[in-house]
Structure formats: C-alpha cells, structure tokens
Amino acid sequence: MERELKLQIDSKDLGSVRQAPLLAPARKATARPKLLTSTYFDTPDLAIHGCKASLRVRAVGRERMQTLKLDGAINAGVFDRDEFEMPVDRDVPNLKLLHDAIPADTDCGKLVHDSSVAARLAPVFVTRIHRSTVDLKLPSGDEIEAALDEGTVQADTGSTPIASVELELKRGKPQSLYTVALELLDSAPLRIEHRSKADVGYELLVAQHEDAVKATPVRMKKRDSVEEAFCTIARNCLAQVNANERGVVSGHDPSCVHQMRVGLRRLRSALDLFAKVIPAYAGLDDELRWIAGELGAARDWEVLAGATLSQAGVDGKEEGIRAVREASGQVAVNNRQRAADAVNSVRYTRVLLRLTLWLETRGWREAVTDEQRAAIDGPVVKFGAKVLRIRHRKLVKRGERLADLDDHRRHRARIAAKKVRYATEFFASLYPKSAVRHYIDGLASLQDDLGWRNDAVVADKLLLDLSRTAPETIQGAAFARGYLASRVAADHHTLKALWKGFRRLSPPQ
Structure with a gap:
C-alpha cells in the first residue's frame, strides 16, 4: 500500500523547499539527485489505463524496477492505493511476476493473466525525473521520505515539464504527511497535486474528462458516538x-x-x-x-x-x-x-x-x-x-x-x-x-x-x-x-x- 501526498511547485521555487528548516538537518546526508527514467507500458487500446492502473519499468543506473499501481482513494492530495513493485532483468514488463499478487477475477487481474495482453504491451510515454530525497524522522517517530522532483513527461504527441514535492509515508500515521506539508508551505508556494505522473502522461495521449461526483450516502451505526x-x-x-x-x-x-x-x-x-x-x-x-x-x-x-x-x-x-x-x-x-x-x-x-x-x-x-x-x-x-x-x-x-x-x-x-x-x-x-x-x-x-x-x-x-x-x-x-x-x-x-x-x-x- 502506497500513501503519498503530492504537491505542485514551480521549478524556480524548489530551492526554497531545499532550504526549508524542516529539511535542513537531513539535507547534509542527502545524495546527489538521481535521474529516474520510467517507461510506461500499455496496449494499443490503452487497456491498462482503462482499468485505472499504470504499469512502468523504471531505470536507475543499471537497475530495473517494475511497478503496477492500481486505482485507489485520493483525499486532500494523499494517494492511497495498492502498489506492486519488483525488480526485473530487462527494459520491458514481465506480467508473470504479478500473477500471484493480482487476483485473476479482477478487472486488472484479467489483463495481467492474459498472455495476449503481454504480447501487445508497448511503451506509451516516458518520464525523466531528476529526484533528490530527504528522509525525515519526526518527533512522533513517524518516518517520511520527501522527494523533490524536476523533469519532463514525453510522448509521441508532445511533452510537458514537471516539478513537484512528494511526501511518502514510510512508517507511522497518515496525518503526519499533512503536518510536514503545512510546515513546508511556510517556505514555498506549494499547491495540491491532483494528478499522478501517469495521469499527466495519459493526458498527452487522450483527452481526459473528469466527471462531476455527487455525494455518497452517509453510513453510520446506531451505537456510534x-x-x-x-x-x-x-x-x-x-x-x-x-x-x-x-x-x-x-x-x-x-x-x-x-x-x-x-x-x-x-x-x-x-x-x-x-x-x-x-x-x-x-x-x-x-x-x-x-x-x-x-x-x-x-x-x-x-x-x-x-x-x-x-x-x-x-x-x-x-x-x-x-x-x-x-x-x-x-x-x-x-x-x-x-x-x-x-x-x-x-x-x-x-x-x-x-x-x-x-x-x-x-x-x-x-x-x-x-x-x-x-x-x-x-x-x-x-x-x-x-x-x-x-x-x-x-x-x-x-x-x-x-x-x-x-x-x-x-x-x-x-x-x-x-x-x-x-x-x-x-x-x-x-x-x-x-x-x-x-x-x-x-x-x-x-x-x-x-x-x-x-x-x-x-x-x-x-x-x-x-x-x-x-x-x-x-x-x-x-x-x-x-x-x-x-x-x-x-x-x-x-x-x-x-x-x-x-x-x-x-x-x-
């Protein structure tokens, strides 16, 4: 399960975040930014996207990591969703590695278990991100990884720049993400990011239309306080x-x-x-x-x-x-x-x-x-x-x-x-x-x-x-x-x- 708060920022303001008092103690031990090259794969009819998932292979140096992210809840900028990540030995996905993790009777599982889908997978867009990370350990004991990203999303249809701050909960309670974000907001003009990098990539391929969402019924129990x-x-x-x-x-x-x-x-x-x-x-x-x-x-x-x-x-x-x-x-x-x-x-x-x-x-x-x-x-x-x-x-x-x-x-x-x-x-x-x-x-x-x-x-x-x-x-x-x-x-x-x-x-x- 991935719990991550995504925040937009103008690239010119990333330096202000790096100088934020909250990050200062940990910044000295931070390695130089890494180049993350992630290639997203889908079928010609975008079947993976159709089941509200994304599939990528990320290259960091010689290492290759395959990641499948499923649809999940997004509340106040926090993405709360299932994530399946595993190393692969090549630059293309290996869906067989996901068979045990994804039930075959789910929408996404049907695709993962279908050999014809694997044969039709092809690159659809690529993200090239320079990322620097800071590991935060809060007084509460909660642990958060702060990632400062700057780069581009590229597809055959065009490209778009990206600059963001992503706070991923490694250990502890989700509310600590909001505490950290509010403190960083005092140092730089951050805004809530409503899209993942995969969303940005697919928007280069297809016209995205967000439907209006009505209220769902409130469910409570008579014994509730x-x-x-x-x-x-x-x-x-x-x-x-x-x-x-x-x-x-x-x-x-x-x-x-x-x-x-x-x-x-x-x-x-x-x-x-x-x-x-x-x-x-x-x-x-x-x-x-x-x-x-x-x-x-x-x-x-x-x-x-x-x-x-x-x-x-x-x-x-x-x-x-x-x-x-x-x-x-x-x-x-x-x-x-x-x-x-x-x-x-x-x-x-x-x-x-x-x-x-x-x-x-x-x-x-x-x-x-x-x-x-x-x-x-x-x-x-x-x-x-x-x-x-x-x-x-x-x-x-x-x-x-x-x-x-x-x-x-x-x-x-x-x-x-x-x-x-x-x-x-x-x-x-x-x-x-x-x-x-x-x-x-x-x-x-x-x-x-x-x-x-x-x-x-x-x-x-x-x-x-x-x-x-x-x-x-x-x-x-x-x-x-x-x-x-x-x-x-x-x-x-x-x-x-x-x-x-x-x-x-x-x-x-």
Whole structure:
C-alpha cells in the first residue's frame, strides 16, 4: 500500500523547499539527485489505463524496477492505493511476476493473466525525473521520505515539464504527511497535486474528462458516538469536495464546480450542526466561505446562461436571448477560470491541509469543555433526533406564510430547508428508509420550487449587471427579466400548496 501526498511547485521555487528548516538537518546526508527514467507500458487500446492502473519499468543506473499501481482513494492530495513493485532483468514488463499478487477475477487481474495482453504491451510515454530525497524522522517517530522532483513527461504527441514535492509515508500515521506539508508551505508556494505522473502522461495521449461526483450516502451505526458520527459525516463531505477538485481545475465541466460547491455547503452545514459540542478552529468558516464564494460566481452565471435563459427564450425574442446567452456564457467561462485558480492556489492548499489534519487528529479535543467531551461521547441516535426536531421547527417558523414572503425572508426559509435536508441525509441510516424517503420527498419538492425561484432572483441581478456592461444585451435582458418575474408571480399558488403539504410532515424518528 502506497500513501503519498503530492504537491505542485514551480521549478524556480524548489530551492526554497531545499532550504526549508524542516529539511535542513537531513539535507547534509542527502545524495546527489538521481535521474529516474520510467517507461510506461500499455496496449494499443490503452487497456491498462482503462482499468485505472499504470504499469512502468523504471531505470536507475543499471537497475530495473517494475511497478503496477492500481486505482485507489485520493483525499486532500494523499494517494492511497495498492502498489506492486519488483525488480526485473530487462527494459520491458514481465506480467508473470504479478500473477500471484493480482487476483485473476479482477478487472486488472484479467489483463495481467492474459498472455495476449503481454504480447501487445508497448511503451506509451516516458518520464525523466531528476529526484533528490530527504528522509525525515519526526518527533512522533513517524518516518517520511520527501522527494523533490524536476523533469519532463514525453510522448509521441508532445511533452510537458514537471516539478513537484512528494511526501511518502514510510512508517507511522497518515496525518503526519499533512503536518510536514503545512510546515513546508511556510517556505514555498506549494499547491495540491491532483494528478499522478501517469495521469499527466495519459493526458498527452487522450483527452481526459473528469466527471462531476455527487455525494455518497452517509453510513453510520446506531451505537456510534456523536464524535464518531461527526467524523463520518465530515469525511463524507470532504470526499465529495476532493473528488471534484481536479474537474474544477481542468475547467472542462461546470458540473464539477456545482458538486464541489455542494460538498462545501454540506461540510459547512455539518460544522454548524455539531458546533455546540465540536467547536471548529478559528477562521475555518471564513476560509470555507471564501472558497465557496469563488465557486459560486461561476455557478450563478452557468445557471443563468443555461437553464434560466432556456426558460425565457420564447415569444419571438430568441435573437435577443441569444445575445444574452453568449455574453453570460463568456462571463461564466471567465468565472470558471477564477474558480480553477482558487482551487489551485496556496491559500486553498493551506485550508485543505489544515482542515484534514484537524479532522484526522480530532483537534477539537484540545478545546472542548468537560461538558462537551461528555456530549460527544454520547450516542448519536439521541443527538440526531434532537437536531432534526430543532431544524424542522426552525424551518416551520421561517416558512410561515411562505408564498407571501419577500425575497430576503424566502431566501432564509430556503437556507433552513437546505439545512434540514442535509441533516436528514446525514442521519438517514439511523431511521427506517420509508420514513426518511417520505420526508425527503416532500422536502425535495419544496426545495425545487424555492430553488428555481432563487435562480430567478439571482438572474434578475445578473441580467441588470449584464445590460450595463454589454449594450447588445439590453433588449434581451429586459425581456428575460420580465418573463422570469411573471413566472414567479404565477407560482404563488403552487408554492402555497407545497408548503401546506410539507407542514403535514414530521422528521424521521
């Protein structure tokens, strides 16, 4: 099992990392950089890549090492995956050496055990990396190898430079990787690396498309403590955030921006949910609000350019709407780049490393009172039931005469509904499925209506801004604003009925 934290760096800043105080004591004993030449192999149809694996033969002097890496989890930059490494006596892979290690009934195992695959293997790209390493032994006893890499990835289709810092856990707990990374971040502008060297190589061969990743169901047991439940929920939210980071940075799919933003909203809701018993460290909410805001600007313009304007492109006004759509689409693209820059920033790197370290070490334990400590050791079932009752009552209070509320108060009711939804989904595994589904179905219908109404309110503000900066959109923007306002007015009866239906529901018990 390989556990490795990968960090990007500009090659000009590698010297700053080498001078970092953390590396100084061990740097004197470090050998000169080695040239690592790794040739990656695959079939003509890239079958190895298709099963989310990579196969290479690395040359270091006269030595040859064959390595197969399988797909695994990537959380906050840490690659946690199975790795099979063994010496070979030539410059091409020997798949027979992997037969005992890889079960034949797995996707990758079928390839490894297929003699025709071995016959079709050929080099697909090569990495040439100058690597210097420093072995760190921390006061905790944990041992980490810090590798400073600079080189290139080359394929027939082109080449790309690489500079990175890789921290590999040799012994100890994974959280020590975050501790070291945060200390190195004080010496050089590091960013989280979302790709392995194999990923970079395959991107030279094929167009990589990162799909948006939705949240997975939260699974907990009735005997879990409040603290255990919090860790489960927070890790679930972070997993959704982490899974969409690479898609946001690539900028190809705006859905990744949306899903990462959802993950951040879920995380902030979870922190608020447990705030009285598990206090977050100072400044955390401000930082999460910052990155959510960077993503939000892109998402708002994407919605306007897509779904919202599609609803308004009628009554012979298509030409005017087209001008609005093109202008708003360009703003959306610009804001998507802004979101990518934020996720690929040193500031975000620090936020994520610090948050993950706090979660993995249960850093709140240092700040809680005896009363809070007793509460988080208590059963989650009792805590969850109380939370759902409180959240439900708050929504009922904020939603009184919902259809007649102004935009500000209706927005507050929408946020309350969202928090109820998240809380119910967090604790869903503690209750009968039928009760949860019945409640969420009613809540979802209400949320859908409040959601598009909110999109209309946001769209009105964006359309006003657009008409001021792009004169060609004035006519279309005015029409779209009027059409959306008429739809909101016509929805009064529907919203009233949905609220009446929800008021009959009770949270799961």
